[in-house]
Structures are given as structure tokens and as C-alpha cells.
Amino acid sequence: MATIESVLHETRLFAPNDSFVSQANLLNEEACQALCREAEKDYLGFWGKLAQEHIQWHKPFTRVLDESNYPCFKWFDDGELNVSFNCLDRNLEANSDKIAIIFEADDGKVTRATYRDLHLQVCQFANGLRSLNIKKGDRLIIYMPMSIEAVVAMQACARIGAIHSVVFGGFSAKSLHERIVDTAAVAVITADEQRRGGKGIALKPVVDKAIEMGGGDSIKSVVIYKRTGQNIQWHNSRDVWWHDLVIDKSDYCEPEWVNAEHPLFILYTSGSTGKPKGIQHSSAGYLLGTMVSMKWIFDYKPTDIFWCTADVGWITGHSYVAYGPLAMGATQIVFEGVPTYPDAGRFWKIIQDHKITTFYTAPTAIRSLIKLGSELPREYDLSSLRLLGSVGEPINPEAWMWYYNVVGQSRCPIVDTWWQTETGCHMIAPVPGVRPLKPGSCTFPLPGIMAAIVDEAGHEVENGKGGLLVIKRPFPSLARTIWGNPERFRKTYFPDDLGGKYYLSGDSANCDLDGYFWIMGRIDDVLNISGHRLGTMEIESALVANHLVAEAAVVGKPHEIKGEVIVAFVVLKDACPQGEDAKKIAAELRNWVSKEIGPIAKPEEIRFGDNLPKTRSGKIMRRLLRAIARGEQITQDVSTLENPAILEQLKQSMA
Numbered sequence: 001m002a003t004i005e006s007v008l009h010e011t012r013l014f015a016p017n018d019s020f021v022s023q024a025n026l027l028n029e030e031a032c033q034a035l036c037r038e039a040e041k042d043y044l045g046f047w048g049k050l051a052q053e054h055i056q057w058h059k060p061f062t063r064v065l066d067e068s069n070y071p072c073f074k075w076f077d078d079g080e081l082n083v084s085f086n087c088l089d090r091n092l093e094a095n096s097d098k099i100a101i102i103f104e105a106d107d108g109k110v111t112r113a114t115y116r117d118l119h120l121q122v123c124q125f126a127n128g129l130r131s132l133n134i135k136k137g138d139r140l141i142i143y144m145p146m147s148i149e150a151v152v153a154m155q156a157c158a159r160i161g162a163i164h165s166v167v168f169g170g171f172s173a174k175s176l177h178e179r180i181v182d183t184a185a186v187a188v189i190t191a192d193e194q195r196r197g198g199k200g201i202a203l204k205p206v207v208d209k210a211i212e213m214g215g216g217d218s219i220k221s222v223v224i225y226k227r228t229g230q231n232i233q234w235h236n237s238r239d240v241w242w243h244d245l246v247i248d249k250s251d252y253c254e255p256e257w258v259n260a261e262h263p264l265f266i267l268y269t270s271g272s273t274g275k276p277k278g279i280q281h282s283s284a285g286y287l288l289g290t291m292v293s294m295k296w297i298f299d300y301k302p303t304d305i306f307w308c309t310a311d312v313g314w315i316t317g318h319s320y321v322a323y324g325p326l327a328m329g330a331t332q333i334v335f336e337g338v339p340t341y342p343d344a345g346r347f348w349k350i351i352q353d354h355k356i357t358t359f360y361t362a363p364t365a366i367r368s369l370i371k372l373g374s375e376l377p378r379e380y381d382l383s384s385l386r387l388l389g390s391v392g393e394p395i396n397p398e399a400w401m402w403y404y405n406v407v408g409q410s411r412c413p414i415v416d417t418w419w420q421t422e423t424g425c426h427m428i429a430p431v432p433g434v435r436p437l438k439p440g441s442c443t444f445p446l447p448g449i450m451a452a453i454v455d456e457a458g459h460e461v462e463n464g465k466g467g468l469l470v471i472k473r474p475f476p477s478l479a480r481t482i483w484g485n486p487e488r489f490r491k492t493y494f495p496d497d498l499g500g501k502y503y504l505s506g507d508s509a510n511c512d513l514d515g516y517f518w519i520m521g522r523i524d525d526v527l528n529i530s531g532h533r534l535g536t537m538e539i540e541s542a543l544v545a546n547h548l549v550a551e552a553a554v555v556g557k558p559h560e561i562k563g564e565v566i567v568a569f570v571v572l573k574d575a576c577p578q579g580e581d582a583k584k585i586a587a588e589l590r591n592w593v594s595k596e597i598g599p600i601a602k603p604e605e606i607r608f609g610d611n612l613p614k615t616r617s618g619k620i621m622r623r624l625l626r627a628i629a630r631g632e633q634i635t636q637d638v639s640t641l642e643n644p645a646i647l648e649q650l651k652q653s654m655a
């Protein structure tokens with residue numbers, strides 16, 4: 001059976017420093033190994049104990065795992081709880097005056113909400129939703145800017161047992177419409193406008209358009225948070241201002257006690273075959289995953305000031321903005337704006353001003369900040385940082401080194417966290433302070449996560465060989481199904497080829513000889529060059545390791561003899577090169593890759609652009625690049641692209 005070859009050999013090793021080790025939550029390798037052994041020995045006992053320790057149950061569970069409805073597993077399913085109660089009420093006793101959220105607006109204005117404030121706002125808004133006749137099990141769409149109110153809206157849904165589906169505020173009316181129809185939502189919670197980078201971006205008109213596209217009749221109410229006061233069209237039959245809805249509402253809202261398996265939310269993720277999948281998460285299992293990962297991977301301490309830069313429209317913003325930090329009683333930043341406004345020092349200024357201790361962002365943001373130079377971060381006081389995190393894409397070793405040296409000042413461990421919308425929380429990530437880090441490796445599975453690399457028949461491959469990344473046993477935070485389509489869930493994630501028992505992530509990966517995991521890219525993107533199967537990440541990392549290169553993406557293009565050849569799309573740190581210049585640099589880069597990882601990985605063609613096509617969450621869309629490389633028409637919907645104009649430039653580009 002074919003495996004995937006690993007060609008990148010990273011040898012740098014970064015041992016944890018003593019001051020971090022001495023305070024780490026999972027003190028040392030021994031403690032971490034003990035947890036892993038416990039999980040191996042008594043898997044259900046391990047998770048059952050964690051669930052008892054971390055969650056406040058209204059009615060305790062007696063059964064840990066029910067596999068009878070495979071692969072829609074049930075965890076703790078005769079227990080009852082309320083997620084909002086666990087995030088808010090539980091913190092009132094000891095932490096009511098502690099700041100829960102520091103909100104920094106696009107224009108720099110700062111608003112703070114304590115746990116008491118947040119509890120009050122959530123209760124009033126939840127009562128408001130109930131007054132609109134919204135009940136347990138109803139679906140609501142949240143289409144909001146990053147704001148305290150967005151978190152309040154999500155928590156209020158959880159409080160009354162309504163199922164939210166957050167749609168990223170940059171998505172089009174068409175995407176919004178699809179999600180309204182698929183969930184048959186009864187309400188949309190939105191704002192008049194959002195502000196990003198000094199500009200106002202309309203939200204409410206997009207909602208109106210989406211509802212009026214047909215099939216949106218399920219929507220009975222639209223609740224509008226007044227963010228800027230921009231004029232909006234008003235529909236008496238369904239529109240209500242947020243501030244009017246809460247004005248006379250009681251400051252306490254009795255939580256709806258729900259079953260552990262009650263769906264907390266649906267979040268759409270774009271499958272590679274077009275139609276987005278409504279990933280449905282549970283209440284208890286999901287909450288537990290966010291909490292243990294906060295503790296183990298973010299080494300959470302009550303004194304931390306936590307900042308996850310992800311929008312609540314993504315899973316990262318669900319798990320590490322709206323739920324995980326609150327469930328742990330943390331103080332966190334919610335930021336409305338963009339990293340480059342009013343200038344490219346914005347992230348560093350926020351870290352300095354709010355004395356952030358834990359900073360969690362995406363490789364795409366890191367790479368774009370690298371492009372702006374190392375001087376900028378050095379102008380700010382980043383000494384409060386103690387831990388850095390990365391998520392969303394493989395972080396190329398050179399980007400890792402920059403993050404480590406320039407942002408973390410060689411002091412802060414980096415937790416490169418591999419996980420997915422479907423997994424709910426971190427799956428493979430370093431427990432900081434425990435083991436040495438390798439730049440570009442997400443290191444080891446969390447205790448209790450049985451990750452492995454297998455070939456296409458489901459057999460585990462030996463260390464050093466690449467294959468399919470799977471998780472061998474169900475775990476509490478795993479998605480329960482695809483909304484309305486359990487069959488697609490089974491086929492996509494528990495395919496028969498693998499014996500139907502492993503969760504298939506869709507990523508390729510390898511374990512090195514020390515057992516460290518390396519993500520190699522999506523399986524769909526694997527290249528086949530003269531019979532060698534190569535992941536995208538390693539070749540891209542070799543390109544990014546060249547001092548001229550800021551970002552790179554590689555794709556395959558059919559070739560009569562070799563099967564496929566590599567086409568690389570490259571963004572330089574300097575301006576996009578033209579003519580002879582481009583030819584010279586392309587030749588240099590082809591040789592560079594050949595020298596770094598071998599002639600087999602040498603790109604046949606290199607094309608330059610000012611940027612790469614990315615999703616709104618910053619992932620490179622290699623599918624589109626593949627079409628460009630092959631000279632094919634782009635037939636996919638490109639409305640969800642961050643920067644559609646870049647496609648034209650890349651089409652014209654030929655080195």
C-alpha cells in the first residue's frame with residue numbers, strides 16, 4: 001500500500017526552559033506519560049474522571065460512552081448540564097469581579113466586562129430570546145462582528161438550549177442563505193454594521209438579502225445589535241433591536257438543563273466537494289475538550305491574559321474565545337479589527353497594552369507579519385508573553401523560528417496545535433514545558449487521544465513514513481454528525497476502506513523516528529511525482545526557508561512522463577518580481593528546493609504573485625491554484641475568498 005514520502009528533515013530542537021517547566025500545569029514528562037498510560041489502561045475511566053472533575057453537572061452521568069449508534073457516539077449521555085451555567089454562574093462565586101472580556105474595538109476603544117456583567121448580559125439576552133418564543137432545540141444564526149455581544153449571543157443560546165450556527169461576518173448573502181435553509185433557523189442575530197480596518201462593513205442588509213432569496217421563511221425574528229448606528233432598512237414583521245429586546249428583561253435566566261448530548265452548535269466547514277458540511281457538536285463532550293486543552297496545552301493559569309485572535313465564526317473562536325476561556329474563568333481579549341490597522345504594529349501594541357500572556361494565532365497572520373519585517377515587533381514591550389500558539393495550517397519551520405525568536409524572544413514555548421472543526425479541540429499539540437519542541441512539528445497527541453498514521457488499508461505505517469492521519473478511538477469532543485446528513489458523516493469520517501472504525505482526518509502526516517508528528521497537508525493535495533507521493537507542506541517549507549520568500553503553495557500539474565510535476569506559487573518578502581528578474585529568482589528557487597530536499601521535489605514551474613488565494617480564515621486554497629496551474633476554468637464559488645482579485649494576477653503570471 002502506498003505511503004507518502006517525507007523529504008524534509010528538521011533537526012533543530014528546543015528544550016523547555018527551567019522557569020517555564022517549574023510552573024507548568026502538567027509538570028513533566030513523567031506526569032504527562034502517567035496520564036497517557038492511564039488513558040491506555042482504562043480509556044473510559046480516564047475520560048469519566050475528567051468529566052466529573054471539570055464539568056458541573058446538574059444531574060451526574062452514570063454511563064461514559066455509548067457506541068451503539070456508531071459512528072454517532074454518545075458520551076456521558078444520561079447526565080444533564082448547561083454549558084452557559086458552566087461558563088458563567090460557576091465563576092460568580094469566586095470570580096464575579098474578575099474581568100472576563102477586554103474588548104478592543106477597531107478604533108482602539110476598550111470596554112471591559114466582568115464575569116458578573118457577562119452573566120447579567122447573557123441572562124437578559126437569553127430572556128429576550130425566550131420572549132421571542134425561541135425554545136430549546138431551535139436553530140439560530142449568529143452573523144455578528146467580533147464583540148462582547150457575539151459571545152453573549154452564543155452563551156445565551158446555550159443558556160436556553162437553542163442551537164447556534166455562527167456565520168463569519170465576511171461571508172456573502174449566498175453563504176448565509178445556504179446556512180439558514182440547511183438549519184431551518186428561526187432567527188438571525190446580527191448587527192447593523194461591523195468595523196474593520198477603519199471601514200464600516202454592512203451586515204444587516206446582507207441578512208435581508210439572504211432571507212429574501214427564497215426558502216428563508218423559517219426566520220421569524222432578526223435581532224440587531226446597534227454597532228455603528230448606520231441607517232438600515234426596517235422590517236416591522238421580524239426586526240427587533242437588541243437594546244429594545246433586553247430593556248425590561250429580568251437579570252436572571254434559569255438555565256435550560258439539557259442532556260449531555262444535546263447539540264450545542266452547528267458550524268459549517270467547506271468540504272472539498274463544495275457543499276458545506278454542518279458539523280454538529282455536543283454539549284458536555286465538547287465543553288470538556290475545550291477545558292482540558294486550555295489546561296494542558298495553554299497551561300492556563302488564573303493570572304493569564306489570554307488572546308486567541310480567531311473570529312467567532314471559526315471553530316477556533318468557538319473553542320478558545322466563546323467557551324474554553326470562560327469555562328476556565330479566564331480573562332481574555334476580544335479584538336474587532338485587523339492586524340494592520342491603524343498600522344502593522346497593532347497586534348504588538350495590543351500585547352503590550354493589555355499585558356497578554358498567551359497569544360494564539362494562525363500561520364497566515366505570522367507569515368504576513370514576517371513580510372513586514374522584524375523591526376516592528378521589537379518596538380513594543382512583549383515581555384508579558386509566556387506562551388505562543390499556532391493553528392489552522394502547518395507552520396513552516398522558518399516561520400516557527402521567527403515566531404519563536406522575534407515574538408517570543410526565545411523565551412516562550414510555541415504550541416503548534418493540530419485539530420479541526422470536527423474534533424472540537426486540540427488533538428495533537430505540545431504540552432508545554434514537557435518535551436523539547438521541533439519547529440514545524442505539532443509533536444504528540446494529547447493524553448487520551450489515540451492518533452496514528454496508517455496506509456490506505458488502515459494498517460499503521462512505521463515511523464519515518466507518511467500516511468493518513470487517523471484517530472483510533474472516539475473521544476468526547478468529536479463532532480456527533482453532519483446536520484441532517486448522518487450518512488455523509490459516516491462516509492466522510494469513518495470510511496469502510498479503513499475498516500470503518502478509525503476517524504479519518506483528511507490530513508496526511510508522518511511520525512519521525514522520535515515519534516513526533518508532522519502534518520504534511522491535506523490528502524487531496526498530495527502530489528504524485530514519478531511514482532513518489534509527496535505532501536505539500538515540506539516543499540512549501542523548503543521554499544519559505546529561502547530568505548527571499550514569504551509564502552509559498554505548491555500543486556501538481558499532470559505530466560506525460562512523470563505523472564505530475566510541481567508548480568509553485570510564491571510570494572516574496574519584496575515586491576512581486578517581473579520579467580528577467582522573475583526568471584532569475586525562479587531559477588534560484590528551483591535549485592534551492594532541489595538542494596534542500598532533493599531533485600525529486602524541484603518545482604517545474606514557479607509563479608509569483610502579491611498574495612495567494614485564501615479562505616476567510618486564512619487557509620491557502622490549493623484547489624484554485626491547481627486549476628490555474630492546469631490552465632482550467634475556475635468553476636468553484638470564489639465568493640468565500642479573502643482576496644478574489646489575486647486569481648487574475650496569478651493566472652497572468654508566468655515565470
Ligand code: WTA
Pocket residue numbers: 269314315316390391392393394395416417418419420421422442505506507519521522617
Ligand atoms: C489544518 C482549525 C497543520 C489541517 C482548528 C486541518 C493544521 C484543518 C493545524 C482544519 C496545525 C489546523 N498544523 N495543519 N497546527 N491546525 N490545520 O476545520 O489541514 O478550520 O485538517 O480547524 O486545518 O481546519 P479547521
